[in-house]
Amino acid sequence: MAGLKDTVSKSFTAINLKKNNFVTINKINTYISTLEHEISSLYSRMGTNAYARWKKDGGFDTDQLNEFCEKIREKEEEIARQKARIQEIEEEENQILGRNEDSGEEIVGRVYCAFCGTANSDQYKFCVKCGKPL
Amino acid sequence: MIRVEGIRKSYGKKAVLTNVNLSLETGEQAAIIGRNGCGKTTLMHIMAGITKPDAGSVSYFGHNIFKEKRTVAKYCGYLPQGDCLLEELSVQDNISLWSGKSGAPSGELTDFFDLKEILKVPVKNLSGGMKRRVSIACTMVGWPPVLLLDEPTGGLDRYYKAEIRELMGRYRALNGILVIVTHDEEEIKTCSRCFELSGGVLKEAT
Numbered sequence: 535m536a537g538l539k540d541t542v543s544k545s546f547t548a549i550n551l552k553k554n555n556f557v558t559i560n561k562i563n564t565y566i567s568t569l570e571h572e573i574s575s576l577y578s579r580m581g582t583n584a585y586a587r588w589k590k591d592g593g594f595d596t597d598q599l600n601e602f603c604e605k606i607r608e609k610e611e612e613i614a615r616q617k618a619r620i621q622e623i624e625e626e627e628n629q630i631l632g633r634n635e636d637s638g639e640e641i642v643g644r645v646y647c648a649f650c651g652t653a654n655s656d657q658y659k660f661c662v663k664c665g666k667p668l
Numbered sequence: 669m670i671r672v673e674g675i676r677k678s679y680g681k682k683a684v685l686t687n688v689n690l691s692l693e694t695g696e697q698a699a700i701i702g703r704n705g706c707g708k709t710t711l712m713h714i715m716a717g718i719t720k721p722d723a724g725s726v727s728y729f730g731h732n733i734f735k736e737k738r739t740v741a742k743y744c745g746y747l748p749q750g751d752c753l754l755e756e757l758s759v760q761d762n763i764s765l766w767s768g769k770s771g772a773p774s775g776e777l778t779d780f781f782d783l784k785e786i787l788k789v790p791v792k793n794l795s796g797g798m799k800r801r802v803s804i805a806c807t808m809v810g811w812p813p814v815l816l817l818d819e820p821t822g823g824l825d826r827y828y829k830a831e832i833r834e835l836m837g838r839y840r841a842l843n844g845i846l847v848i849v850t851h852d853e854e855e856i857k858t859c860s861r862c863f864e865l866s867g868g869v870l871k872e873a874t
C-alpha cells in the first residue's frame with residue numbers, strides 16, 4: 535500500500551534532515567577552524583614574547599606563559615565540545631533515519647521526549663518510542 | 669507501538685480468532701477488513717481491553733494491557749461501532765462524561781475537532797456526521813497515542829466520510845497509531861497498511 539508517495543516522502547525526510555545537519559555541521563566546523571587559528575596565533579605570540587624576554591633578561595616570565603597556556607587550553611576545550619556536538623548530531627541523524635524508515639514522516643524541527651529522551655519531529659504529539667505526549 | 673501476539677478467542681465451540689498477530693509502529697494507519705462476522709469487532713474489543721482473550725497478549729509501547737491495569741486508559745482510545753453519545757446532553761457534557769472533568773474541554777481538542785460552535789448544542793440536534801466527529805473527540809479526550817475505530821465512517825454520506833478521513837489523517841500526522849475496521853474503499857486507500865481477518869487469522873494484504 536505504501537507505493538511511490540511514501541517512497542518519495544521517505545527520501546524527503548532523509549534529504550531534509552541531512553541538509554539541515556549539513557548546514558549546522560558546516561557552521562560548527564567553521565567555528566572550529568577559527569578556534570584553531572586563534573590557537574596558532576597564541577602559540578606564535580607566546581613564543582615571540584618568551585624569546586624577547588629571554589633575550590632581554592636571560593629568563594622567562596612564568597606568569598605570562600601560564601596565561602597563554604591557559605588561553606590555549608580554553609580554546610582546545612571549546613574545540614572538543616564542538617566536535618562532540620557534531621558527533622551527537624551525526625549519531626542522532628542515524629538514529630532518526632533508522633527509526634523512521636518505516637513511517638516516512640518528515641523530520642525537520644526536533645523535540646525531545648520528556649519521559650524517555652528520544653528525539654521526535656516537532657510535528658508529533660506522541661513520542662515514537664514510548665507514546666507519551668510531547 | 670502496538671504488539672498483538674498469538675491472540676485466540678472462542679465463544680463456546682466456535683473459534684473466532686485462532687492466532688492473531690499484529691505489529692504497528694507510530695504514524696501507521698492500519699485497516700482491518702474481512703467479511704461480516706469474521707471477528708473484527710471481537711479483535712477490537714480485545715485490543716481495547718474490553719474482552720479477555722483465551723490466549724495471547726496485547727501491548728502498547730511495551731505495556732501489556734492485561735497485566736498493567738491503566739495501560740488501555742493511558743494509551744488507547746476506542747470508538748465502538750455507531751456512536752457513543754447521550755442524545756439529551758450537550759456536546760460539552762458528553763465530552764465531560766468521557767474525560768471525567770467538568771467544564772469546557774481543552775482548546776486543543778475543541779480546535780482539532782472544530783467543536784467551538786457546537787459545544788452547547790444537545791447531541792440530538794446534530795447531523796450524523798457531526799455526531800461521529802463528537803464521538804471520536806470523546807475517545808480522544810486524553811490524547812491517546814493509539815486509536816481503535818470500529819467503522820468510523822459507517823453510515824455517513826460522502827461529505828462526512830471525507831471529513832472523518834481528514835480528521836484521521838491529522839491524527840496520524842501527530843504520530844498517532846490508527847487501527848480502523850472498515851469496508852470503505854476510500855478509507856482503505858488512506859491506510860498505510862491493510863490486514864484481512866479470515867479464518868481466525870490476520871493476513872497483511874498487499
Ligand SMILES: [Zn+2]
Binds near residue numbers: 647648649651652665
Ligand atoms: Zn518518549
